[in-house]
Amino acid sequence: MTAIVCVDKNWAIGRENRLLFRISADLKHFRALTTGKTVVMGKNTLLSLPGAKPLPDRRNLVVSTTMAPREGVEIARSIEEAAALAGEDAVLMGGAQLYRALLPRCERVLVTQVDAAAEGADAFFPNLDAAPDWTVETVGEWQEENGLRFRYVDYVRRT
Template sequence: MKAIVAVDQAWAIGREGRLLCPISADLKRFKELTLGHPVILGRKTLSTFPGGRPLPGRRNLILSRSPGFRVEGAEVFADQETLLAAAPDDSVVIGGESIYRALLDFCDTVYVTKILRTFPADAWFPDLDAAPDWSVAGTEPPLEEKDVAFQYVTYARTAPPRGRD
């Protein structure tokens, strides 16, 4: 599995259920990297999508502890084990914080958009720069959009990800 995330310099990812700084170029990249692949997300992340509807062109796998939660056009799983059994290897974890933390050990690649500033936040992604099992596999030159500088960095796991048996 893979993950995709946008973080600030403190590895923050959101505040009050919203992205820190929506960047149109990053949203386009997100679509390019996830279209045609299953996406794994939580119920709260789904609620931030337009109309609270699943992303089109992708199989939406939702992990939710809310009993009886259902959504048309998506598959809902009550526990991590059942979700992992149903998730193909090309799945992409797309958030939020608790989903990233639960599934990062099963990922071999993380596509990170680093926003080159900090924001007030209440949700974070694990700091891959400080994680011994992760290393930078590639970086792209910094970009800027509407006075916001950012950079795409790809991380690769240096130890094998956890098995999904």
Template sequence: MYAIVAVDENWGIGRDGDQLVYLSEDLKRFKALTMGHAVILGRKTLATFPGGRPLPKRRNLILSRNKAFCCEGAEVFSSLEDLCAAAPEDAFVIGGGSVYQALLEKCDTVYVTKIQAAFPADTFFPNLDRLPEWYVSEEGEMLEQDGIRYHYVTYRRR
């Protein structure tokens, strides 16, 4: 299983149920990496998508504590065990915070967009630089959009 996430300098990923910043090249990279794969997300993350609809050309696996929740074009799971049993090995965990926390231990690769800025955040991703089981396997060049500098870092589990 993989995870993909954009973090600020403090490993913040969101505030008030939304991403901290939208970077067009990062969104294109997200689409390129996840296209054709299953994506695993929480109900609140789904609500941030255009029209609250599942991502096209991907199998959308949604984790929700609300057993009555349903979503056309997606598979909804109320238990982590059932979701994991249904998820293929090459699925991407795409958020939000509680879904990342629940599934990080099942991931062997994390694609991180590191944003060189600090934003007010209320949701965070674990700081992989401080976790001995993770190491940087690839690091991309510095990019910039609208004065925001960022780069891509791939972490792998030891």
């Protein structure tokens, strides 16, 4: 499994169930990397999507013990069930609790690093730079959009 995440300087990922940054280039990057794949998310992440609708052209797998069935969504009732249903090519897209629970099953993390510190963040991704079992594989060039500098950094699990 691969995780994909957008973080600020402090590895913050969200505030009040919303993304911290809206960078159109990053959204296109996300779409390109996830289209045609299984995306794994928690219920709150699904509810935070536009219209609370599943992402098009992807298999949407939601991990929730309480969510009622809904069109276009498969529901896993546990982390173990999600991991079994997801398969190796799945992309984990959050939220924070699910990242923490499934990160040990990930072999790669695709990070969008934003060169800013978001105020009021209440959801965080584990700091991979401080984690001994992760190493940087590639670092992209800094880009800028709407005054925000960002780059793509790919991490792989150390073997």
